[in-house]
Amino acid sequence: MAEEVRSIKDLRAAYYANTHAIDKRCQKHPTVLMIRTKNPCTGNVLEFCPECGQELINRDIAKAGAEAEAQIRNFKSYAVFERESIVSPKIAKETIGSYEIHTEQDAEAVNFVKRFATDYFKGRYEGNVILQGPPGVGKSHLALGMAKSLNEGFQKIGEKKSVVYMPVSELFMRMKEAFNLKGAKWEERATIKFLQDVDFLVLDDLGKESNVGNSIREGSSWAQSVLYRLLEGRTKTIITTNYAGEQLKQLYEPSLLDRILAGKDNVFRFKTDTESRRRI
Template sequence: MRAVSRDELQGRFLQIETLNTQCPKHEGVYMWRSVNPCTQNVLTYCPECGQEKIHSQAGEQLAQAEAQIRNTRSYSLFAKESIIPPDLKNATIGNFEIHTDQDAEAVNFAKRVTVDYVKERYEGNTIISGPPGVGKSHLAIGIAKTLNESFQKFQLKRSVVYIPSMELFSRMKDAFRYKDSKWEERRTIQFLQKVDYLILDDLGKESSVGDEIKQGNNWMQKVLYQILENRTNTIITTNYGGNHLEKLYEKSLVDRITKGNMKTNAFKFSKDTESRRTLSASDY
């Protein structure tokens, strides 16, 4: 930034006078005294100090602008990278239909989780489990959207991505045939390791066939382990409880799935919870 000369300032003030007093900070630089033509206020200052202040303010404005850009990029990552099923595109915590007391508890849990992560800075995983069709994915997407909007609102540079586990592995398998695919294994693992808040939906479905529970193949377990080993905050939905997860995965992977305070940050729909798909079908 170019320094403002005395001649330029002279046009803005009625009078500029160089004093005999030197600036205590800048040796050999004499203080100026100027008079504002409108207010007649007298200002005494060091010209070098004035320039430094201008540079400092400009630097702060630039830093704020750069922070805003980074925040916007983090915010837009959710829409760019998340894979949300078409029928759940509009899902939010607020439009989760409450039919039972358990539904109300689930909604309150989802709301509390977002507060834990945004305001309380909770570090650890969250798990929502229960039978298929009870609304776990709806709540997970609602949590993801609320987190993303909250981080934008408070200008926090935090990234949020939602992805179903089946879709994740399907795309990674397809990438075996395409060298430059964005879903190439190493690239995908590194990306999901770095996302601040990863919502991994329907974990276990990638390894199960129908009602049969069998241990996931080594490659899938290795990928999940690498992702979760290097993560702090992952929100997971699954049809399976702890005992069933131990049948699906190695103990070391289960430990990373349940990383965090599972006493407060785990919600389980009862096994007899009626599917929302059944409830919807009954309307016709």
């Protein structure tokens, strides 16, 4: 064993003795001198830029970190909802049962989400569910209630399913912040892959990511591309939006709109004059 250890030490010493900077600069990093090294075993000579080598190492580390994060995030379990969802404290405790019924429309809305939650749970429906109407009528409340109902239902029967609640504007903000951060949790490709793989996803307040105030304008090509790729790989997405059919046509390209509306008899529309529940 001692002979083997001395041999390894000798090889290391020989490697360092044959490694040195040379008067040659990297084309990519013109201020950095190249390194020349000679393999003590084979005699092969190699020249390399230490800065390029470090960049390669950094890419490998970032890739490994992203893959590890994806494995953790893709694990289907009850805990995914609490770990990955972004829920406003104002509605965090709400359920379908806590939605107060004041009008016939309220009752219809509750029955609508209960029916689709049951159909999702029992595997009887493949498609999206859309809650459309003016601000403040309780769309987010009901969508969150559906998400909780599904998550807790699958937990009770011991079936591993993943459920995530995601406000669209918050999602895009975090993805933009991650543009220049290597290995960031909200890196675009990893985030889209994660949200594609979630069994049940709530996209809350669709359209808000593209608009300010009362103006309606077509979403950016980047935002539309992200939504298209995300929805292209999904079959069960719960969507809330303040915008009706014609308004959605102004916001999104036809191919994306088809994927948003995918489903059958799947839209509940609150009347435009529905009073905000925030004032009730």
